[in-house]
Amino acid sequence: MIKLEALRVxxxxxxxxxxxxxxxxxxxxxxxxxxxxxxxxxxxxAPLFEGDRKNVLTALGRFTREAARAQIQGYDKxxxxxxxxxxxxxxxxxxxxxxxxxxxxxxxLLERFMAENPGVQLELFDADSARVAGLxxxxxxxxxxxxxxxxxxxxxFRPLFRDRFKVICSARHPLVDAERPVAWSExxxxxxxxxxxxxxxxxxxxxxxxxxxxxxxxxVTSLIAMAASGLGVTLLPALSTTDLPASVRSYELADDGIxxxxxxxxxxxxxxSPVTAAFLDLLTGQKGALFETxxxxxx
Amino acid sequence: MIKLEALRVxxxxxxxxxxxxxxxxxxxxxxxxxxxxxxxxxxxxAPLFEGDRKNVLTALGRFTREAARAQIQGYDKxxxxxxxxxxxxxxxxxxxxxxxxxxxxxxxLLERFMAENPGVQLELFDADSARVAGLxxxxxxxxxxxxxxxxxxxxxFRPLFRDRFKVICSARHPLVDAERPVAWSExxxxxxxxxxxxxxxxxxxxxxxxxxxxxxxxxVTSLIAMAASGLGVTLLPALSTTDLPASVRSYELADDGIxxxxxxxxxxxxxxSPVTAAFLDLLTGQKGALFETxxxxxx
DNA sequence: TTACTTTTTCAGATAATCTGAATTAAGAGA
DNA sequence: TCTCTTAATTCAGATTATCTGAAAAAGTAA
Numbered sequence: 001m002i003k004l005e006a007l008r009v010x011x012x013x014x015x016x017x018x019x020x021x022x023x024x025x026x027x028x029x030x031x032x033x034x035x036x037x038x039x040x041x042x043x044x045x046a047p048l049f050e051g052d053r054k055n056v057l058t059a060l061g062r063f064t065r066e067a068a069r070a071q072i073q074g075y076d077k078x079x080x081x082x083x084x085x086x087x088x089x090x091x092x093x094x095x096x097x098x099x100x101x102x103x104x105x106x107x108x109l110l111e112r113f114m115a116e117n118p119g120v121q122l123e124l125f126d127a128d129s130a131r132v133a134g135l136x137x138x139x140x141x142x143x144x145x146x147x148x149x150x151x152x153x154x155x156x157f158r159p160l161f162r163d164r165f166k167v168i169c170s171a172r173h174p175l176v177d178a179e180r181p182v183a184w185s186e187x188x189x190x191x192x193x194x195x196x197x198x199x200x201x202x203x204x205x206x207x208x209x210x211x212x213x214x215x216x217x218x219x220v221t222s223l224i225a226m227a228a229s230g231l232g233v234t235l236l237p238a239l240s241t242t243d244l245p246a247s248v249r250s251y252e253l254a255d256d257g258i259x260x261x262x263x264x265x266x267x268x269x270x271x272x273s274p275v276t277a278a279f280l281d282l283l284t285g286q287k288g289a290l291f292e293t294x295x296x297x298x299x
Numbered sequence: 300m301i302k303l304e305a306l307r308v309x310x311x312x313x314x315x316x317x318x319x320x321x322x323x324x325x326x327x328x329x330x331x332x333x334x335x336x337x338x339x340x341x342x343x344x345a346p347l348f349e350g351d352r353k354n355v356l357t358a359l360g361r362f363t364r365e366a367a368r369a370q371i372q373g374y375d376k377x378x379x380x381x382x383x384x385x386x387x388x389x390x391x392x393x394x395x396x397x398x399x400x401x402x403x404x405x406x407x408l409l410e411r412f413m414a415e416n417p418g419v420q421l422e423l424f425d426a427d428s429a430r431v432a433g434l435x436x437x438x439x440x441x442x443x444x445x446x447x448x449x450x451x452x453x454x455x456f457r458p459l460f461r462d463r464f465k466v467i468c469s470a471r472h473p474l475v476d477a478e479r480p481v482a483w484s485e486x487x488x489x490x491x492x493x494x495x496x497x498x499x500x501x502x503x504x505x506x507x508x509x510x511x512x513x514x515x516x517x518x519v520t521s522l523i524a525m526a527a528s529g530l531g532v533t534l535l536p537a538l539s540t541t542d543l544p545a546s547v548r549s550y551e552l553a554d555d556g557i558x559x560x561x562x563x564x565x566x567x568x569x570x571x572s573p574v575t576a577a578f579l580d581l582l583t584g585q586k587g588a589l590f591e592t593x594x595x596x597x598x
Numbered sequence: 599t600t601a602c603t604t605t606t607t608c609a610g611a612t613a614a615t616c617t618g619a620a621t622t623a624a625g626a627g628a
Numbered sequence: 629t630c631t632c633t634t635a636a637t638t639c640a641g642a643t644t645a646t647c648t649g650a651a652a653a654a655g656t657a658a
Binding site: 001003005045046064068071074075078081082085086087091273274276 | 381
């Protein structure tokens with residue numbers, strides 16, 4: 001079987017037109033090159049060159065040169081592509097995150113990640129925790145950042161930080177006069193607007209409010225709009241409450257056990273792609289700085 | 300540099316899922332295969348397989364398998380294409396011939412040639428001797444079969460046979476009563492229709508006729524139609540006069556020096572393609588039989 | 599755990615490829 | 629035609645890459 005390396009030698013000689021210079025270029029002696037050419041011709045069973053000097057190709061030689069040149073180029077491209085993939089210079093990364101993470105935590109990471117890994121195709125999904133888990137489980141996303149899933153399934157959850165809930169209310173709401181932080185007792189008379197995140201709170205005082213609640217919003221923007229218009233108060237993780245409009249206020253809860261745990265969601269089997277691994281590396285490295293910026297408790 | 304053969308080993312293992320069977324298929328021992336895989340992973344700098352057993356690929360492994368598989372297929376195809384070309388199972392052959400040769404001599408050759416060389420693309424040009432020479436010289440045709448060119452140029456002419464001229468006239472022409480073969484003297488009173496082939500005749504008796512002639516045709520069909528309608532007589536090489544319509548008669552010339560020499564036209568430099576060489580081989584082999592069929596004098 | 603299978607490792611064997619010197623061949627100029 | 633020069637080939641030995649076979653290690657299944 002003719003080897004690719006032999007064809008590489010042939011193409012070089014065919015292009016340069018003599019063995020001596022081609023041998024130079026290849027870093028071989030002319031005798032080695034000569035023997036390689038002889039071997040190819042023997043394997044093919046027909047001459048590639050016209051006459052003894054290697055400056056005129058036969059028709060077969062011309063055909064072989066063109067075909068082999070293309071093949072060699074393709075091969076070299078493949079090898080560098082494999083290297084690029086292995087060292088996450090190419091590839092795709094699909095992230096699925098809960099909106100607050102997608103909006104606050106991810107952008108500063110992505111900026112740096114894209115600078116360090118140009119050529120990586122990025123896709124960012126925005127969904128509630130349950131859907132994030134689904135996206136990662138189905139393989140649609142390589143990585144998820146969301147609350148702890150109810151059912152573990154084939155997923156692996158790695159806690160990142162605790163995100164304490166805050167009370168959101170209209171700037172005209174009676175709570176505005178309250179001492180901070182807010183105790184459950186101060187909320188007992190309030191109307192709650194339920195939301196996806198707060199529903200995971202498993203405290204009696206919250207349950208009582210939730211049972212009386214008649215409004216629910218899944219989208220943070222509409223939730224805040226409702227609170228702003230005085231329809232009630234709502235509980236949101238701190239990360240979702242940065243950059244609030246002036247029409248609403250946010251207060252800490254006195255009960256510091258009220259928080260959601262946000263973490264990484266990965267498939268257990270089947271490894272991460274190099275790009276995913278690179279993103280995780282970056283995340284781990286930046287964790288401290290990020291958590292400080294957003295005042296989150298690592299865990 | 301990762302070798303193609305190493306990738307071949309990897310793809311086999313990746314597809315079969317274990318080293319032992321892959322080694323079997325490759326005709327190697329498991330240890331050789333194991334070492335090759337290790338070498339590739341070292342060269343890439345990242346693992347291709349998940350865990351110790353070789354049945355789960357990493358993302359890099361899957362990427363590499365797919366890319367390498369395509370490359371290997373392409374390479375194998377290339378090698379067999381080179382072999383096919385070398386042994387003239389593929390390629391193109393462009394022939395340029397004078398019409399009589401194209402119509403009589405070539406068809407029986409082509410029939411056999413195409414049967415022996417399936418996959419060869421054939422092209423047949425039909426032109427007068429001067430144009431045939433031009434086509435071969437410019438490289439548009441690989442091979443020409445025509446009369447001896449006036450100017451040799453870079454072309455090489457190899458005589459094949461002598462084709463004697465015959466006299467063509469209407470079935471109602473006075474010559475019909477003449478003794479055969481026809482002497483120049485019998486034609487002295489006739490009107491000549493000139494044609495491309497006969498113009499190469501360099502005999503005084505012909506010159507005299509030619510000077511008085513007012514009609515000329517380049518196309519054999521129209522030439523014969525003119526002769527049939529009694530417009531005059533014409534001189535055509537024997538090979539052009541097989542299968543004449545009933546409306547005309549053909550007679551040999553008494554002067555047996557009157558003939559065109561038909562031969563092969565090749566470019567001197569730059570060798571024939573394998574297909575061209577194969578056609579020449581066939582032609583040389585069949586020459587005897589062909590010349591007998593058409594009663595031609597070899598030379 | 600034990601029995602079994604698969605993979606890896608290692609040293610030596612084998613095969614492929616390379617080098618350097620000698621030889622042969624080709625082309626240029628007298 | 630005969631040299632001179634340069635290029636290419638050949639050959640033997642050296643070098644390197646790759647392979648094998650045995651032993652060790654690492655999994656798997658009962």
